[in-house]
Amino acid sequence: xxxxxxxxxxxxxxxxxxxxxxxxxxxxxxxxxxxxxxxxxxxxxxxxxxxxxxxxxxxxxxxxxxxxxxxxxxxxxxxxxxxxxxxxxxxxxxxxxxxxxxxxxxxxxxxxxxxxxxxxxxxxxxxxxxxxxxxxxxxxxxxxxxxxxxxxxxxxxxxxxxxxxxxxxxxxxxxxxxxxxxxxxxxxxxxxxxxxxxxxxxxxxxxxxxxxxxxxxxxxxxxxxxxxxxxxxxxxxxxxxxxxxxxxxxxxxxxxxxxxxxxxxxxxxxxxxxxxxxxxxxxxxxxxxxxxxxxxxxxxxxxxxxxxxxxxxxxxxxxxxxxxxxxxxxxxxxxxxxxxxxxxxxxxxxxxxxxxxxxxxxxxxxxxxxxx
Numbered sequence: 517x518x519x520x521x522x523x524x525x526x527x528x529x530x531x532x533x534x535x536x537x538x539x540x541x542x543x544x545x546x547x548x549x550x551x552x553x554x555x556x557x558x559x560x561x562x563x564x565x566x567x568x569x570x571x572x573x574x575x576x577x578x579x580x581x582x583x584x585x586x587x588x589x590x591x592x593x594x595x596x597x598x599x600x601x602x603x604x605x606x607x608x609x610x611x612x613x614x615x616x617x618x619x620x621x622x623x624x625x626x627x628x629x630x631x632x633x634x635x636x637x638x639x640x641x642x643x644x645x646x647x648x649x650x651x652x653x654x655x656x657x658x659x660x661x662x663x664x665x666x667x668x669x670x671x672x673x674x675x676x677x678x679x680x681x682x683x684x685x686x687x688x689x690x691x692x693x694x695x696x697x698x699x700x701x702x703x704x705x706x707x708x709x710x711x712x713x714x715x716x717x718x719x720x721x722x723x724x725x726x727x728x729x730x731x732x733x734x735x736x737x738x739x740x741x742x743x744x745x746x747x748x749x750x751x752x753x754x755x756x757x758x759x760x761x762x763x764x765x766x767x768x769x770x771x772x773x774x775x776x777x778x779x780x781x782x783x784x785x786x787x788x789x790x791x792x793x794x795x796x797x798x799x800x801x802x803x804x805x806x807x808x809x810x811x812x813x814x815x816x817x818x819x820x821x822x823x824x825x826x827x828x829x830x831x832x833x834x835x836x837x838x839x840x841x842x843x844x845x846x847x848x849x850x851x852x853x854x855x856x857x858x859x860x861x862x863x864x865x866x867x868x869x870x871x872x873x874x875x876x877x878x879x880x881x882x883x884x885x886x887x888x
Contacts, residue, residue: 547632547634548574548575549633550573550574550631550633550636551574551636552572552574552627552628552629552636552638553571553638554569554570554625554627555570555571555572556568556569556640556642557570559694559696560642560692560694561588561606562644562700562701562704563609563610563618563644564608564609564704564810564811564819565607565697565700565701565704565810566591566607567605567607567642568605569606569640571603571627572602573602573629573631575633577632578631578632580600580628581599581627581628582599582600582625583626583627584606584624584626585623586621586622586623586624587608587622588606588607588608588644589607590604590607591604592604592605593605595607604625606623606625608621608623608644609644609808609811609819610644611822613822614862614863615862616649616651616806616821616822616861617821618646618821619646620643620644620646622643622644624639624641625639625640626639627639647691647705648690649687649688649689649806649821650688650690651685651686651688652686652688653684653685653686654685654859656826656828656855656859657679658680659674659675659682659766659852660674660675660678660680660850661673661796661832661852661853662674662849662851663834663845663846663850665842665843665846666842668772669773669791670771670791670794670836671770671771672768672794672832673767674766674768675850679764679765680830681763681765681766681853681855682763683763683764684760685760685761685824685859686759686760687758687804687806687823688756688759689702689705689752689755689757689758689806690756691755695755702752702755702757703751703754704808705751705752705806705808705809706751706806706807706809707749707752707759707806707807707823708741708745708748708749708761708805709741709746709747709748709761709802709803709804710736710805710820711738711763711800711802711803711867712734712800712868713731713737713874714734714800714827715798715799715829716729716798716874717795717797718795718796719796720771720791720793721791721792721793721885722775722789722792722885723775723787723788723790723887723888724777724780724781724789724884724885724886725777725882725884725885726882726885727771727776727777727880727881727882728881728882729769729878729880730878730880730881731874731877731878734868735868735870735873735874735877736867736868736870736872736873737873737874738873738874738875743871744869746765746802748761748762748763761804763802765800767798767830769794771794773791773838774791775789775790779884786838792835792888793833793834793835794834794836796830796831796832797829797833798829798830799829800827800829801825801826801864801865801867802825802827803825803867804859805821805823806821806823807819822862822863823861824860824861825863825865826858826859826860827855827856828856829853829854830854835847
């Protein structure tokens with residue numbers, strides 16, 4: 517209450533002011549009661565999306581000091597840590613690596629408003645809602661790695677028109693019912709595949725040379741996807757949307773029939789400069805992920821919710837008989853890939869998310885070898 521004089525008409529002691537001292541003599545200079553209230557921009561926050569909190573202090577002209585407890589982080593509009601001013605943001609994103617769920621988080625914000633007439637405090641809890649995903653159709657189809665012969669050389673790769681490995685899982689996004697911005701929240705998430713090459717051998721033997729393709733592993737794999745995805749990415753359009761997230765791969769390696777090393781002995785005999793054998797082996801881990809696009813702009817590794825993963829590999833080692841006609845030179849002719857019997861839940865291990873890619877990092881070493 518405001519004190520307008522030092523005593524009332526009954527000579528009682530003056531009343532205690534609301535939050536500040538009553539100046540000598542009272543009157544119109546008596547301080548006003550100081551209050552502050554935290555206003556939430558929405559009832560609930562969305563994962564990865566900056567959530568605005570505004571403090572309103574009365575009377576105006578004071579300063580604000582914020583504290584934050586619980587999960588998430590308190591930042592300004594640019595994403596930097598902050599603890600003063602009348603506005604702050606809650607930013608949080610947390611996943612369960614075992615299940616791929618985006619988890620609920622809870623935070624508490626408190627503010628102290630300091631004014632020449634006194635101080636006031638307020639506190640508000642904020643929930644960041646959860647998101648679940650439903651993954652179906654997780655069968656993986658195996659093709660083959662085979663010897664494809666032509667007049668120019670030998671290629672170990674897939675059968676024409678059939679991917680060595682392919683799968684078409686479907687992912688449904690299921691927002692928590694408390695989400696206040698369902699369309700925008702769902703569209704802030706996209707699904708795709710990450711793939712890492714975990715092992716690699718490409719070895720060619722000619723009559724007097726060896727050719728080795730070198731590749732440091734583990735290394736990120738890519739066909740044409742946006743960084744760091746392998747290829748296709750699908751954005752969710754709304755709550756309950758289900759997207760098919762296709763994944764396929766068909767690695768291959770080519771070998772000319774004739775030794776590329778200029779210094780190797782030329783015929784005769786006819787066996788000189790001929791291809792004798794090829795050894796081709798690669799191993800992979802693939803991850804089906806959902807990415808929170810806003811969170812990924814400042815924390816790429818932390819922006820993935822890992823839904824499923826599986827390991828797979830291919831291997832084909834052939835001997836070559838150049839006395840045979842094209843189409844019958846390589847033995848054996850084919851070998852199926854080795855693929856996990858089913859996809860496993862969650863993350864499992866860590867993908868390589870660095871810039872270098874397998875296709876861009878291969879180098880060749882050609883060396884002389886004893887006649888073979």
